[in-house]
Amino acid sequence: MFAESVTDLEYDVPGDEPPHRCPYCDRPFRTEEYLHYHVGTVHDEMCTDEEREVFEAQREDEEFELFTFHVKAAVTVFMTYFMFTFIYALVWAG
């Protein structure tokens, strides 16, 4: 599994922050999101339905965010294009 190939260094957590620990392998995580992602991918076979639901919901959120990002990017490109056309038209008209 891909999460297993990540070195232990990636899991280092600053001491002042309370780490979220994996209930299955005791690995610390910076955020609850990382922990849910880890449980949903690495401990897919043994995690509870509740944990799986949290993971699925989180993954859907990320997909939605990615979709929103693409829409924003498309609108930005369109607006830039429109602006340049508009300025060009103004220059022509003048």
Ligand SMILES: [Zn+2]
């Ligand atoms: Zn684990």
